[in-house]
Amino acid sequence: MRNATGGSLLLILLCSLLLPACSTSDSPQPSVKRSATSIPVTGDSLVEGTIGEASTLIPILASDASSHAVAGQVYNGLVKYDKNLNITGDLAESYDISPDGLNITFHLRRGVKWHDGAPFTARDVLYTYRVTVDPKTPTAYAEDFKQVNNISAPDDHTVKVVYGIPFAPALASWGMNILPAHLLEGQDITKSPLARQPVGTGPYRFKEWVAGQKIVLEANSEYFEGRPYIDRYIYRIIPDTSTMYMELKAGAIDLMGLTPVQYARQTNNKSFTSLFNKYRFPSSSYLYMGYNLRHPLFGDKRIRQAMTAAINKDELIQGVLFGMGQKAHGPIVPGRWAYNPNVKDIAYNPQHASELLAQAGWKEKNNDGILVKDGKPFQFTILTNQGNQQRLMTAQIIQQRLRQVGIDVKIRVVEWAAFLKEFVNKGNFEVVLLAWSISQDPDMYDIWHSSKTNPGELNFIGYKNPEVDRLLVSGRNTFDIQKRKQAYFRIQDILAEEQPYTFLYVPDALPVVSARIRGVEPAPAGIGYNQIKWYVPKNEQVYVP
């Protein structure tokens, strides 16, 4: 099933369910600790359960998380995020940014080889750039590269990129997987066999893909950061989460993401915790209730503030996530450098909500206890997409809370394709309940800037604030982290005051890993960042070649 969580940036998708992000003060701990004294050895396989099958392993053509997860093991970008979510070199050994922020120079690693033995050079980087911006390539990732004015390769191991204006998200955009020019140049990329048999530079090389069943990767013994200890990385496609959970319990899967109820209630017995390690850290996403600001009902900010005051976010987290999450106060997830810890969110207070509603003119109640103004009852519909039980439950709890302050809420669940086309893109809704997946970079121009309110664009609630517009631009046009921080802190203050969304919660990512896999070290970036260092002690290896 398609879980439409929305904004899916390339970089965060590289780790699929091992989504990064976490606060440093609250370091996540595995539920079981085993002695870490043994020395890493090679061998065995790691089987990850995945709900969706990858569609293509040429990453610039893929738009789904499953494809990017597999491609992330096979390819590398020029840069990547390290365990503390700082950008660091990957295929680029290092990089320099000119003081004016207009030039980025990448110094490529020497001696890196493609899986077929050909050397990796600057030509591959130039090709990847050119094919991505080529109007004939059906890719979703050309946007960031459009800011590039000029790109050149002074020698085989240097790439110089020139920008027209300083553009902070530019550096991260070079985390884009680099494609092999020697196999693709001069060919139609949409018909390339690499889509099913990729050749990359990454820690794992492609071995086999059995449609609808599994994708098998093998350790790349010549990987530039060292050979991964685990011999094979296998993705098993299991579309149903209950089935996947049973496969996990039966030992046929080593790694999957748990649901909150599985984490909180079904996996605390000894028989489970002796075989598996559970991990928990905030995911890079938040759930929100977005008000259509073009609608007369929601034009008044007191109304929106009242709604937030009437909703008990703690109750949502307990009821829907079994406590596996935290309150969202704004568009930045707690723990990131751009997160403003002093943001003044509106606390749960039904009394306050009623006062705000009264100020906005909603004083009288009809016989059903619904607020009335000019003879019209206070009534609206929360729209959400089908196939997401958590969102539906959230909507139901909100419905009951708003009823208590005299607001009559209806819930409507619509299939995703129709949801987008008929409602969101046409601005044909009152309130939507949706989630954003967010990137490591705090740039959120596309979601909040007033120029992005056209049909099909992401500021579909129609939020327009000149100060926010200015701050969004200044936040993305400098590499100076202090200046960026200032801009994003102020944006969070404004949004907390204006409440164009009611920011609801940040769910936790809940991966579980078989206890025979050692070397898993949770960090702010989650657990996936050091996968090549994971290993299985010789006497516990299950899959022998």
Next chain:
Amino acid sequence: MTRYLLKRILMLIPLMFGITLITFSVIHLAPGEPVEMQMAMNPKVGKEARERLTKFYGLDKPLHEQYFSWVGKLARLDLGRSFSSDGRPVADKIKERLPVTISLNVIALILEFGLAIPIGILAATRRDTWLDKGITVFVFVGFAVPTFWLALLLMYFFGVKLGWLPISGLHTLGSDSWGTLHYLWDMAKHLIMPVMVASFGSLAGLSRYMRSAMLNVISQDYITTARAKGLPERVVIYKHALRNALLPLITLLGFSIPGLIGGSVIFETIYAIPGMGQLFYQGVMSRDYPVVMGILVIGAFLTLLGNMIADICYAFADPRIRHGEV
């Protein structure tokens, strides 16, 4: 006869045309667009990227042009390329899933009929005994139980608790390196649960059919005559009665032939079986027009073909039909 056959085959052409038209309209009437499904809610996608993809899929052309280009390709037996990001030919996607679905359905069909016939006979010959009533309860339980629930219970019991059967999928990891027999046995073990679950639900209908057909036949005069001749009951039932009682069931069997290429989304999803049901469902959810239209057209064509074969068989049996007198 040749004229009749020719007429029937010629009639297929306008019918197929109608089918393509309806298929095309239905999928294009559904709200949502393929491009939207891939690009929506992604902050990195600009207007230009959408236009690029729309053009790549040919969705910027007027509808009638899209239709004729699709039908034109179809006439050359080309189902086009999928709108998902892999852009593979639809025919390849169907081909890799068809064998699994057909084998599973054939096995389930054999099992259904193989069980329903004896159950029906037993219930008819032991009419109104505790056995008959017990069977009735059993098959109706099978009819009423939701597939997914039964499937999960069986998985938990046989897969997790007892560990006798694999839970999902078609092969154990690493089975490719085993011997042929071992490999096939492994696959058979994977199929036991899905086939059981798939057939359990249809037992009720079929066995009730069999029971009533049998009861109907048993009350006929020639059965009384056979019994009067002093034939043993076994011979009466299995030789004289059964053949006639089977006729309506054979008609039913004919009806289930086009269904062989369709898969059930629910149990394919639960058992992680990469079959036609999943392909079609995913196609619909992502508005992958070529895949959806391809599967619909093939299904419709097979139904037409099945009907035609049935008609021809009738024509052989009944001269009035082939001379067009009825």
